[in-house]
Amino acid sequence: MRRLSWFNVTSLTLGFAFLYLPMLILVIYSFNASKLVTVWAGFSTRWYGELIQNEAFLGAAWVTLKVALMSSTLATLLGTMAAYVLVRGGRFLGRTLFSGMIYAPLVMPEVITGLSLLLLFIGIGLDRGVLTIVLAHTTFSMCYVSVVVSSRLVSFDRSLEEAALDLGCSAWDAFRLVTLPIIAPAVIAGWLLAFTLSLDDLVIASFTAGPSATTLPIKIFSAVRLGVSPEINALSTIMIAIVATGVITASLISKRASLRAQKEAQAAERASG
Amino acid sequence: MSQTIFAPWDDPNEKPLIRFENVTKKFGEFVAIDDLSLDIYTQEFFALLGPSGCGKTTMMRMLAGFENPTRGTIELSGQNIVPVPPNKRAVNMMFQSYALFPHLSVRENIAFGLKRDKMDKERIEARVAEMLKLTRLEKFAQRKPHQISGGQRQRVALARSLAKAPKLLLLDEPLGALDKKLRQDTQFELMDIQESTGTTFVIVTHDQEEAMTVASRVAVMDEGRIIQVATPANIYEYPNSVYVADFIGDVNILEGRAKPVGEDRYEVLWHEGVAPVTATSSAPFSDGQTAHLAIRPEKIAISTDRPDNADNAMEGKVLDIAYLGNLSTYHVGLPGGQVIKAQTANTRRIARRDITWEDPVWISWSATAGVLLAE
Numbered sequence: 014m015r016r017l018s019w020f021n022v023t024s025l026t027l028g029f030a031f032l033y034l035p036m037l038i039l040v041i042y043s044f045n046a047s048k049l050v051t052v053w054a055g056f057s058t059r060w061y062g063e064l065i066q067n068e069a070f071l072g073a074a075w076v077t078l079k080v081a082l083m084s085s086t087l088a089t090l091l092g093t094m095a096a097y098v099l100v101r102g103g104r105f106l107g108r109t110l111f112s113g114m115i116y117a118p119l120v121m122p123e124v125i126t127g128l129s130l131l132l133l134f135i136g137i138g139l140d141r142g143v144l145t146i147v148l149a150h151t152t153f154s155m156c157y158v159s160v161v162v163s164s165r166l167v168s169f170d171r172s173l174e175e176a177a178l179d180l181g182c183s184a185w186d187a188f189r190l191v192t193l194p195i196i197a198p199a200v201i202a203g204w205l206l207a208f209t210l211s212l213d214d215l216v217i218a219s220f221t222a223g224p225s226a227t228t229l230p231i232k233i234f235s236a237v238r239l240g241v242s243p244e245i246n247a248l249s250t251i252m253i254a255i256v257a258t259g260v261i262t263a264s265l266i267s268k269r270a271s272l273r274a275q276k277e278a279q280a281a282e283r284a285s286g
Numbered sequence: 287m288s289q290t291i292f293a294p295w296d297d298p299n300e301k302p303l304i305r306f307e308n309v310t311k312k313f314g315e316f317v318a319i320d321d322l323s324l325d326i327y328t329q330e331f332f333a334l335l336g337p338s339g340c341g342k343t344t345m346m347r348m349l350a351g352f353e354n355p356t357r358g359t360i361e362l363s364g365q366n367i368v369p370v371p372p373n374k375r376a377v378n379m380m381f382q383s384y385a386l387f388p389h390l391s392v393r394e395n396i397a398f399g400l401k402r403d404k405m406d407k408e409r410i411e412a413r414v415a416e417m418l419k420l421t422r423l424e425k426f427a428q429r430k431p432h433q434i435s436g437g438q439r440q441r442v443a444l445a446r447s448l449a450k451a452p453k454l455l456l457l458d459e460p461l462g463a464l465d466k467k468l469r470q471d472t473q474f475e476l477m478d479i480q481e482s483t484g485t486t487f488v489i490v491t492h493d494q495e496e497a498m499t500v501a502s503r504v505a506v507m508d509e510g511r512i513i514q515v516a517t518p519a520n521i522y523e524y525p526n527s528v529y530v531a532d533f534i535g536d537v538n539i540l541e542g543r544a545k546p547v548g549e550d551r552y553e554v555l556w557h558e559g560v561a562p563v564t565a566t567s568s569a570p571f572s573d574g575q576t577a578h579l580a581i582r583p584e585k586i587a588i589s590t591d592r593p594d595n596a597d598n599a600m601e602g603k604v605l606d607i608a609y610l611g612n613l614s615t616y617h618v619g620l621p622g623g624q625v626i627k628a629q630t631a632n633t634r635r636i637a638r639r640d641i642t643w644e645d646p647v648w649i650s651w652s653a654t655a656g657v658l659l660a661e
Contacts, residue, residue: 177387
């Protein structure tokens with residue numbers, strides 16, 4: 014392993030400190046025994062205990078989880094379908110426009126997405142609650158899924174699908190029996206991504222949530238306005254852990270899949286060479 | 287001969303298995319197939335041969351059902367198959383990339399098409415076992431495609447496409463990914479399997495040697511048209527154009543003006559100050575018509591002394607020798623600057639061969655050795 018120069022070490026430390034120091038402080042203070050957030054009074058898991066008893070937080074956590082599960086599943090379904098059509102549909106009228114439009118929500122300010130969804134829901138008279146948050150989260154996370162899945166589809170050997178058709182499959186059978194098993198890692202990675210995106214979204218959720226359903230990020234945000242409590246630190250720490258696990262798992266799955274593909278190719282080369 | 291020669295294309299009563307009728311295929315403005323008609327007969331091993339972009343792959347994809355002709359019809363056993371989707375055709379294809387399903391084992395790959403037909407389990411098992419035996423893959427049935435060698439994968443692809451006992455098997459550059467030695471062995475294996483199963487094979491290849499080895503007939507294609515369809519021997523010995531002569535094997539082309547000098551006999555004035563060459567041709571040439579004498583290097587004899595009784599003989603100097611082991615090709619420069627290739631079999635050991643660089647030599651050939659072509 015190469016030794017890093019002092020310059021590299023400094024830039025690395027500075028960069029990572031910038032990124033992770035605030036979170037680290039939050040995690041440390043979540044184990045603070047004191048009721049005052051800024052005064053350290055020894056290690057304790059007391060706030061985690063109190064958190065479990067807080068009905069309001071638990072209710073919000075349950076809503077968040079439900080929303081994340083439903084919206085990520087829906088987004089995966091729609092995103093995969095969109096990716097399939099855009100990559101496999103050939104050159105149909107407006108294809109470039111469509112593929113551009115599917116990426117647009119990635120760069121669209123969340124405030125605008127949230128506001129337009131709010132207007133839509135009011136316009137069609139849909140009461141704001143779990144359903145509206147699910148729909149809103151599906152809207153913005155399906156394009157992430159479609160990006161992940163379409164990048165896998167692009168590198169996918171088209172003749173595999175043709176072979177399935179040639180051997181008697183209908184188009185749906187070819188997708189179900191050949192395409193889907195092969196792109197499964199990308200689909201799972203896309204689902205995990207959508208799941209974590211939904212978990213930590215505040216802006217869009219606050220536009221589309223109603224009094225009947227509040228998500229955890231909204232709860233935390235409104236609680237903080239009344240002052241930061243150590244309980245919130247504990248809650249945030251748990252959320253960091255969940256999101257980090259999701260993101261790391263998603264990247265591990267896609268990395269393992271690409272590593273395996275590489276190994277298979279190498280093994281094949283050795284065998285034929 | 288006791289054996290009847292397989293030549294259904296010469297029998298006017300024989301119905302073709304496949305009939306292309308005035309088929310045109312355009313991709314936008316590009317004409318991939320240009321008003322092409324072709325008959326292929328049952329049990330043939332038919333080769334579509336041509337450079338890349340000549341339309342041979344498009345022909346195959348139209349047979350499989352992945353492309354539809356812009357105009358014209360394609361018949362299989364007398365039935366127009368143009369409106370039939372690929373999954374409903376009694377045609378299977380072996381892909382150039384093999385297209386083996388990476389998530390399925392060798393056995394599951396072979397069984398894939400049979401399962402789509404809702405065949406019962408025992409019959410699938412029996413058929414898969416038969417295919418594994420035919421392609422000598424019994425030992426690898428449980429392996430995944432990435433756990434076997436390139437040659438074995440090629441055989442899995444063949445077994446999978448043969449499993450449904452198609453009327454017609456399409457092979458898209460089936461041996462392109464194999465090294466030369468393995469390719470030659472596999473060519474003979476393919477011929478054996480074709481013979482033992484009695485399936486009609488259509489192979490697409492750009493490798494003329496491969497087409498010559500395996501095929502009962504070869505169609506030489508260029509720019510969406512078929513230039514010549516004939517048996518390998520006829521393609522080689524009686525090409526109908528300079529394009530075919532040049533595409534198949536090595537050839538010397540002497541271009542000049544024809545001059546009739548007797549029945550079916552012509553002199554070709556091909557170069558100022560060089561004696562005309564004599565050649566026979568059943569196709570008529572008028573006096574002064576442009577003619578190309580196509581003559582294969584192995585039909586030209588090379589000697590140190592002037593040969594007696596040769597129809598054509600000229601003196602030159604050895605410029606280059608390509609030693610191929612079994613054969614040597616001599617590039618002989620004539621006084622006018624032209625270069626003629628002559629080839630001899632190396633029946634003697636190298637130390638005793640008497641012709642070397644810069645040697646003055648005589649090359650000679652008979653009047654019937656070459657083909658006279660108008661274009």
